[in-house]
Amino acid sequence: xxxxxxxxxxxxxxxxxxxxxxxxxxxxxxxxxxxxxxxxxxxxxxxxxxxxxxxxxxxxxxxxxxxxxxxxxxxxxxxxxxxxxxxxxxxxxxxxxxxxxxxxxxxxxxxxxxxxxxxxxxxxxxxxxxxxxxxxxxxxxxxxxxxxxxxxxxxxxxxxxxxxxxxxxxxxxxxxxxxxxxxxxxxxxxxxxxxxxxxxxxxxxxxxxxxxxxxxxxxxxxxxxxxxxxxxxxxxxxxxxxxxxxxxxxxxxxxxxxxxxxxxxxxxxxxxxxxxxxxxxxxxxxxxxxxxxxxxxxxxxxxxxxxxxxxxxxxxx
Ligand SMILES: C[S@@+](CC[C@H](N)C(=O)[O-])C[C@H]1O[C@@H](n2cnc3c(N)ncnc32)[C@H](O)[C@@H]1O
Numbered sequence: 035x036x037x038x039x040x041x042x043x044x045x046x047x048x049x050x051x052x053x054x055x056x057x058x059x060x061x062x063x064x065x066x067x068x069x070x071x072x073x074x075x076x077x078x079x080x081x082x083x084x085x086x087x088x089x090x091x092x093x094x095x096x097x098x099x100x101x102x103x104x105x106x107x108x109x110x111x112x113x114x115x116x117x118x119x120x121x122x123x124x125x126x127x128x129x130x131x132x133x134x135x136x137x138x139x140x141x142x143x144x145x146x147x148x149x150x151x152x153x154x155x156x157x158x159x160x161x162x163x164x165x166x167x168x169x170x171x172x173x174x175x176x177x178x179x180x181x182x183x184x185x186x187x188x189x190x191x192x193x194x195x196x197x198x199x200x201x202x203x204x205x206x207x208x209x210x211x212x213x214x215x216x217x218x219x220x221x222x223x224x225x226x227x228x229x230x231x232x233x234x235x236x237x238x239x240x241x242x243x244x245x246x247x248x249x250x251x252x253x254x255x256x257x258x259x260x261x262x263x264x265x266x267x268x269x270x271x272x273x274x275x276x277x278x279x280x281x282x283x284x285x286x287x288x289x290x291x292x293x294x295x296x297x298x299x300x301x302x303x304x305x306x307x308x309x310x311x312x313x314x315x316x317x318x319x320x321x322x323x324x325x326x327x328x329x330x331x332x333x334x335x336x337x338x339x340x341x342x343x344x345x346x347x348x349x350x351x
Pocket of ligand 1: 042043044064065069070071072086087088089092112113114135136138140251252
């Protein structure tokens with residue numbers, strides 16, 4: 035089970051403020067984790083929250099929040115790409131706010147058996163949902179060129195070809211079964227003068243994103259959120275690397291921009307935009323937050339408000 039005490043929610047005050055929480059309204063915490071955001075939303079006003087997390091280890095923590103907040107909190111062990119259908123059993127169609135806090139939680143990284151960390155020597159797992167192929171199965175089977183492309187595209191790693199080549203030649207001798215073993219192969223593939231962060235960081239990130247289908251999940255999650263937000267509902271997304279942030283930024287722009295928008299009367303769009311961007315630039319953690327929570331240093335919060343116009347992707351019936 036996830037150790038509840040070890041995850042410090044990132045950009046929490048800024049996110050809660052952005053959500054502008056109201057009594058009686060319904061909110062979705064699409065990445066429940068250890069419940070930091072859910073709890074803060076429930077404490078802010080007499081509202082209701084649906085917490086969603088694909089990790090089965092989040093469920094026992096959700097139980098404790100259910101006990102504390104009784105009939106104001108619900109939980110589903112599911113992917114956030116499914117949020118639209120998760121509302122059906124609750125007989126709810128639209129919500130006042132949705133928050134995504136992407137990536138993995140500190141307990142997921144810090145628990146050796148989850149196999150996410152290049153700092154620990156655990157089994158090569160890396161599956162958030164604990165289903166589908168493990169990182170071990172993937173790394174011992176994947177074709178070299180495909181692996182290099184994944185490391186390059188999802189890790190922004192310029193040494194992707196060398197890393198992939200080394201992994202393929204190592205696994206011809208011994209199967210790669212441990213995080214420490216993989217990290218050491220990656221470290222050896224990168225020239226030492228180039229080390230600013232641990233050289234294994236980007237490759238581990240790329241494999242994790244690929245294995246958990248995180249890009250497609252994010253795209254589907256954003257579309258679902260736009261569909262189920264009520265007018266003036268708030269969409270708040272915290273991301274931790276440039277690939278995610280680019281997707282969020284482009285999604286917000288796509289749903290909010292109109293090249294023919296009148297410069298004189300911008301509040302009356304000539305096209306029917308479904309989102310209004312509330313953060314022209316992303317909100318970043320303060321120096322104090324970064325000092326006390328190193329994990330927050332790359333976080334970016336983007337916020338948009340749902341307009342009264344129909345969804346770009348088909349309104350919920
Ligand atoms: C950064 S943590 C969230 C921490 C949370 N805000 C808190 O304060 O405790 C991200 C969580 O999102 C979950 N997650 C990531 N992708 C998901 C997806 N596609 N669907 C559902 N949960 C997801 C992970 O399992 C992880 O628990």
